[in-house]
Amino acid sequence: MAAARAGLTAERITRAAADLADEVGFDNVTVSALARHFGVKDASLYSHVKNLRDLRTRVAVLAAGEMVDLIAAAVAGRSGKDALAAFAGAYRSYALRHPGRYAATQSKVDLAQVADLAPFLRTGELTYGMLRAYDLAEPDLTDAVRLLRSTFHGYTSLEAVGGFQHSRDVDASWDQAIEALHVTLTHWPRANEEDR
Amino acid sequence: MAAARAGLTAERITRAAADLADEVGFDNVTVSALARHFGVKDASLYSHVKNLRDLRTRVAVLAAGEMVDLIAAAVAGRSGKDALAAFAGAYRSYALRHPGRYAATQSKVDLAQVADLAPFLRTGELTYGMLRAYDLAEPDLTDAVRLLRSTFHGYTSLEAVGGFQHSRDVDASWDQAIEALHVTLTHWPRANEEDR
DNA sequence: TGTGCTAGCCTAGTGCTCCTAGGAAGAAAG
């Protein structure tokens, strides 16, 4: 196997790493396994990727981009509660369908080393934009964004590790959580004097 | 260093592993590093601990026990919003003070291999008990528990990986989140007919 | 059509890791 040239690229390696991550978990992605997948020796990958951390960062950027695209598509044309539900649905769907990629987006990446910051920034813009309908001003707006992100991330990651043992349907709980968040956002307890 | 007998025990090793995890991160805890810490060869640890996964599980149990004790102490004698704030405060405080231990509690452990399940069960009891004041019936109760757990876990883990870049004070956002959760629980959107 | 050059992939090797098998020495029990 392994013709003279295997046609490796940073992109192909990154994509394969992301696929592998979805199968075996993000932390279990190894350079060796990727090399085997391409029918190539370990050392050959280091011409395209600096090291394992670099590879992980690339996967994180790839996943963040895919995810924000899906969320953007889901939210497009909606507002208020519809937008919230669409955002949440796309978010959870991606996280469950691509657990390895999703874990990558949550790994602490050195943002200074990321070439393309756009995917990460766009997620923030989308979230703030979605909240526009709820008419919140700073600092409540940021607090709300943090609450949403926390809930989405917390729920999906607990679900992914099997944290919900109760027999209650996990989808129904999720819908209910969205409902509850909507209520929270519409009856947001405004900050009195502590500002900035 | 390293007299004839170093006095190793599964407990001492587990505790050292937990301390190391808080320093360098849960995934970066190695058997070799622990052996060095005790002035002992790697192989010596395997008389007390089956393997790395077993060690990780032990750390998870240890951490879960510590955490639930602190939360129980904080919640004791309180109810309603006071209890919620105390629970949340103890949870976040432990997670931030002991990031490695906290990560251990969130690692997917094979519950079948856990000798003492009590710590894990007690957390659930505490959460359900805390919600008693809000007068929710199933399945809303379970939904609410899941929402709380998600928010707590999501917030602390995002905070831990540096996910909150905005200049808004992280403690203030947390207080606001608790406030919002309290509002949500008091105005819980009851499920109509979809049940159990 | 030949000649360099530059990728792309290789071999070889280091050091760290987890983990096993089997041996020796201290501690405890008779």
Add this chain to the structure above:
DNA sequence: CTTTCTTCCTAGGAGCACTAGGCTAGCACA
């Protein structure tokens, strides 16, 4: 004092990340 058990050891295998340096395919250019 002897036996036995526990604790820790040496020795070694296999997988992993990563480096240094060599060979060659296939391109650009003459």
